[in-house]
Amino acid sequence: MGSSPDERVGGAAEARVRMSQPLLRLLIAAVFVALLLSPLVLRRLSQAEPASPSGASEANRAAALARYGFTLRDVSQAAGIRFTHEAPTLDARLAPIMPVVASVGASVSIVDFDRDGRPDIYVTNSSEGGENALYHNNGDGTFTDVAPRLGIADVNSPGTGVSMGAVWGDYDNDGYEDLFLYKWGRAELFHNDGGHGFTSVTEQAGLPRWMNANTAVWLDYDGDGLLDLFVGCYFPADVDLWHLNGTRILPESFEYAQNGGRNYLLHNLGNGRFEEVGRAMGLTSTRWTLAAASADVNGDGYPDLFVANDFGISELYLNEQGKRFREVGRASNVGRTPKSGMNASFGDALNRGQWDLFVSNIAEPGVLLHGNDFWVPGTDSATVPQFRDMAGPAGIELAGWSYGTQFGDLNNDGWLDLYLTDGFLSGEKRESYWYDYSMVAGGNGNIIADARNWPAVGGRSMSGYQRDRVWLNDGAGRFQDVSAAVGVKGNYDGRAVALADLWNRGVLDVVVANQHGPLQLYRNTVVPANHWITFELEGARSNRSAIGAEVRLYWAGMEQVQQVTGGSGFAAENDRRVHFGLGRATTVERVVIRWPSGRVQTITTPAIDTFHKVREAQ
Ligand SMILES: [Ca+2]
Ligand SMILES: [Ca+2]
Ligand SMILES: [Ca+2]
Ligand SMILES: [Ca+2]
Numbered sequence: 001m002g003s004s005p006d007e008r009v010g011g012a013a014e015a016r017v018r019m020s021q022p023l024l025r026l027l028i029a030a031v032f033v034a035l036l037l038s039p040l041v042l043r044r045l046s047q048a049e050p051a052s053p054s055g056a057s058e059a060n061r062a063a064a065l066a067r068y069g070f071t072l073r074d075v076s077q078a079a080g081i082r083f084t085h086e087a088p089t090l091d092a093r094l095a096p097i098m099p100v101v102a103s104v105g106a107s108v109s110i111v112d113f114d115r116d117g118r119p120d121i122y123v124t125n126s127s128e129g130g131e132n133a134l135y136h137n138n139g140d141g142t143f144t145d146v147a148p149r150l151g152i153a154d155v156n157s158p159g160t161g162v163s164m165g166a167v168w169g170d171y172d173n174d175g176y177e178d179l180f181l182y183k184w185g186r187a188e189l190f191h192n193d194g195g196h197g198f199t200s201v202t203e204q205a206g207l208p209r210w211m212n213a214n215t216a217v218w219l220d221y222d223g224d225g226l227l228d229l230f231v232g233c234y235f236p237a238d239v240d241l242w243h244l245n246g247t248r249i250l251p252e253s254f255e256y257a258q259n260g261g262r263n264y265l266l267h268n269l270g271n272g273r274f275e276e277v278g279r280a281m282g283l284t285s286t287r288w289t290l291a292a293a294s295a296d297v298n299g300d301g302y303p304d305l306f307v308a309n310d311f312g313i314s315e316l317y318l319n320e321q322g323k324r325f326r327e328v329g330r331a332s333n334v335g336r337t338p339k340s341g342m343n344a345s346f347g348d349a350l351n352r353g354q355w356d357l358f359v360s361n362i363a364e365p366g367v368l369l370h371g372n373d374f375w376v377p378g379t380d381s382a383t384v385p386q387f388r389d390m391a392g393p394a395g396i397e398l399a400g401w402s403y404g405t406q407f408g409d410l411n412n413d414g415w416l417d418l419y420l421t422d423g424f425l426s427g428e429k430r431e432s433y434w435y436d437y438s439m440v441a442g443g444n445g446n447i448i449a450d451a452r453n454w455p456a457v458g459g460r461s462m463s464g465y466q467r468d469r470v471w472l473n474d475g476a477g478r479f480q481d482v483s484a485a486v487g488v489k490g491n492y493d494g495r496a497v498a499l500a501d502l503w504n505r506g507v508l509d510v511v512v513a514n515q516h517g518p519l520q521l522y523r524n525t526v527v528p529a530n531h532w533i534t535f536e537l538e539g540a541r542s543n544r545s546a547i548g549a550e551v552r553l554y555w556a557g558m559e560q561v562q563q564v565t566g567g568s569g570f571a572a573e574n575d576r577r578v579h580f581g582l583g584r585a586t587t588v589e590r591v592v593i594r595w596p597s598g599r600v601q602t603i604t605t606p607a608i609d610t611f612h613k614v615r616e617a618q
Helices: 005-020 021-039 041-046 057-070 092-101 434-441 445-449
Strands: 070-075 108-111 120-123 133-137 143-145 160-171 180-187 188-192 196-199 209-219 230-232 264-267 275-276 288-295 304-310 313-320 324-327 345-347 355-360 373-377 387-388 404-409 417-422 428-433 469-473 478-483 496-502 509-514 522-526 531-536 550-555 559-564 578-582 590-594 600-604 609-616
Touching: 041 509, 057 070, 108 160, 108 509, 120 324, 160 209, 230 288, 275 509, 288 345, 288 355, 345 404, 417 496, 417 509, 434 445, 445 600, 559 578, 600 609
Parallel strands: 209 288, 404 496, 531 609
Antiparallel strands: 070 522, 108 120, 120 133, 133 143, 160 180, 180 188, 180 209, 188 196, 209 230, 230 264, 264 275, 288 304, 304 313, 313 324, 345 355, 355 373, 373 387, 404 417, 417 469, 469 478, 496 509, 509 522, 531 578, 550 559, 550 590, 590 600
């Protein structure tokens, strides 16, 4: 085994592709017989990861600050945030495997909904009748849930489905961020009425009546200054998970399933209405989509789209001048190996001025190694960008059952770090569902797709009790997990993470949404020696949210590109403002903003350690 973990996983996946089904089943059976005979492996299966220290002592904290440049402190309680996500309860016929099917819905989105200059936090609940929360940032360290008063709490009433996530974007360019709430059920669009309340405009907008959606991204794909909306779905739209017609609702394969929900592209017509153009624009696949993200990967000025799918290959859609999307997953390499994609985030992690891409997957030692993907594009100017998976060499390939992940410079040293949530199902610590799950995986499509064939989960765990990873970028292409040292606590089943400068201090704080678990708010402390600069963009000719704007910073002989996004990672949206760490550098040479309209604006020697509000010229 002299190969790197990267090559090992890739090789195994390639081999699986070539294998015939009977041989595959035989091999899986053999692997599990071997597992059963191995007390060592069994012990490993049944043991959860060791718990992280209940709280680093102040001495340890000071040491971590000196060594890594930052520490995180869970301040949820002090901030007045007491939110526990409730998982969905679906049709009774799914009861035996409910914990596995109803395993998503915890999400977190950052928005300054009232334009008071302080980022607020919106989180979803996923039980019928459960309430979502909008935590207004009081600016003094505390937050107040204003969702009930403003009309966006009671959004999970029986018969309408339950929340899976939310993205904010100013679809009518009135200066206030509006809310698109996606559900397993009836998605809702809420107009933000000047920060004082919300009005459902779902009917007028003409949204599809029922989607089993797990991701949405605002983007202006045709560059007309009006934000459009991509929505990615998991189950097909004709499945009502509370009133099933039958139990054949699950993926037909663990590797090549194409019986999932279709995806949507909702074109903003500018009169409050949206037109569904997905199929006409080339979005025709029916894989099991869990996450999506947008960036202009080929630099032609039009935002492209990456779609991460569970039970299959990922997709990359190049936007051909707003007229059509061309799928180039295979040609670009990101859509070659079937895995279980559950996150999509873009970031310039290597300071090359290009978009790298992080996709989470599943790794369970001894059972399944769908390693994470860290896709890095080549430097040549091929018409289709050529990505290479560098997760192995970067040390970020294996992180358990990985979910939402974000890029952000957590210690302001000038290099983007990664915060990754993980853990699938934390039940009985010594009982694992993995063996039964894998036996189902070895069956044929008819067996897999029918929920009746899945053994009951009972109270068992499956890749449970895993600690979030905080991967610090060393600036030389490798990442180090410092999560325990910097103060990350708890082994919850993490789903979504969002980064935001919650107290306008020039540092990125962290908010984590856990499935069937508490919302965690980490306040970041960064060494003052590291400098920063932040840009808050407002479009004029472009969409007012400036979603899709690229901000390219040149300093200390380096270049880093960031962008304003309308959704990133699994079920999450970060602070709309663009934050750069600068390390010890005390000057920035210039910043080049490419607005979605195509206009390019250069600001030379902008002041550091401050926020810059930049409005696009008319
Ligand atoms: Ca606010
Ligand atoms: Ca608006
Ligand atoms: Ca548009
Ligand atoms: Ca960093």
